[in-house]
Amino acid sequence: MIDFNRPAIVGNELKYIQDAVAQGMLCGDGKYTKLCSEWMKKRFDVNQVFLTTSCTHALEMAAFLCDIQPGDEVIMPSYTFVSTADAFVLRGAKIVFVDIRPDTMNIDENLIEQAITDKTRAIVPVHYAGVGCEMNKIMELAKKYNLKVVEDxxxxxxxxxxxxxxxxxxDFGCYSFHETKNYTMGEGGALVFQKDEYQEKAEILREKGTDRSKFFRGQVDKYRWIDYGSSYLPSEMNAAYLYAQLEECEKINHKRHEIYDYYHANLKNLEDEGKIQRPFVPEGCVHNAHMYYIKTRDLSVRSRLIAYLKENGICTAFHYVPLHSSPAGEKFGRFSGEDVYTTRESERLVRLPMFYDLSETDMEYIVEKIQQFEF
Structure with missing residues (x-):
């Protein structure tokens, strides 16, 4: 069976984990946590990076730093992972779902303004498949209505x-380093932001509500309980694994793009024949080859395709069930306007195997079997 995903070991992962153990500090915020944070600051030109135990926790931190209160409304797409909504529901917010664009599967930037009310406090764009939402328009709306923007x-x-x-x-960005992502630490994430004014509050929040970070820097002689917080700091062993991956960023990125480009070129004829749709990347966006998906005519064809590929030893996957159609989505949210594309497009999409160690032979086999399928 060709796996759908397999976490990679590409460099010094095991060596750095051994080194983390030898350092005698396995809890967070040690050598490798700092190395990962500094790498991201330089690479992404961002002022603050807080490594976290998951992207879910990064989102929870962002919701807190946005000062979301019970009754506030937060706008986001319904086509996303539950954590996007959960982070704000935990603060008592009402989720307002907006339809997606069928070309990118991202929130439709032209439908956001009509969803804004006097209770709206934040917009949460989700960059699906590593393809950017139309952030210029979203930031214009945020400025016009004095809203926070949290990028998932x-x-x-x-x-x-x-x-x-x-x-x-x-205002805030949330990354995932889960084992299914391009660069991984098994379970992990990061909160990033530009405004230094949030640094102290973020430190306290991540360190269980204490000023422990100041204590370790020698700024206070003992650490105390200062405010609300939780345990959002990952182990040094996880950070060590991640740092080895970040060091090999170019190698991982190159391989994933090779896979993406192979699929894209060799499935073009099926799109030309009207049997599938391939991913679309708008001008100005540089994607990261996080995933490669195709869209079939409808749910029935997709179900047949997934079953057929499984029979032929290929593991594929559909993706999110739109949140607004779930029990919790109905309880904690509402859909603004009409669901024209969210459900329809979600039922057509199937993701193909994508991971660093996927062989050329396996790529050829996957494409061959898709070409032989009766759409």
């Missing part, structure tokens, strides 16, 4: 929008 860039590490790294454009 879980899939957007090392992807860019008009030269800016995804996650660094809004």
């Amino acid at each position: 860039a879980a899939q957007g590490v090392e992807a860019y929008y008009h030269g800016k790294a995804l996650g660094t454009i809004g």
Whole structure:
């Protein structure tokens, strides 16, 4: 069976984990946490980076730093992972779902303004498949209505929008380093932002509500409980694994683009024949080859295709069930306007195997079997 995903070991992962153990400090905020943070600051031109235990926790931190209060409304697409909404629901917010663009699967920037009310406090664009949302329009709306922007860039590490790294454009950006992502630490994420005014509050929040970070810097002689917080700091062993991956960023990025480009070129004829649709990347966006998906005519064809590929030893996957159609989505949110594309497009999409160690032989086999399928 060709796996759908397999986490990579590409360099010094095991060596750095051994070194982390030898350092005698396995809790967070040690050598490798700092190395990862500094790497991202330089690479993405961002002032503050807080490594976290997950992108979910990065989103929770962002919701807190946005000062979301019970009854506030937060706008986001319904086509996203549950964590995007959960982070704000935990603060008591009402989620307002907006339809997506069928070409990118991202939130339709032209439908956001009509969803804004006097209760709206934030917009949460989700950069699906590492392809940037139309951030210029979104930031204009945020400025006009004095709203916070939290970028869910879980899939957007090392992807860019008009030269800016995804996650660094809004007030806060949230990355994922889960094992399914381009660069991984098993479970992990990061919160990034430009405004230094949030640094101290973010430190306290990540360190269980204490000023422990100041204590370790020698700024206070003991650390105390200062404010609300939780345990959002990952282990040094996870950070060590991630740093080895970041060091080999170019190698990983190159391989993933090779896979993406192979699929894209060798499935073009099926799109030309009207049997599938391939991913679309707007001008000004640089994607990161996080995933490669195709869209079939409808749910029935997709179901047949997934079953057929499985029978032929190929593991594929559909993606999100739109949140507004789920029990929690109905309880904690509402859909603004009409669901024209969210459900329809979600039922057509199937993701193909994409991981660093995917062989050329396997890529050829996957394409061959898709070409032989009766669409």
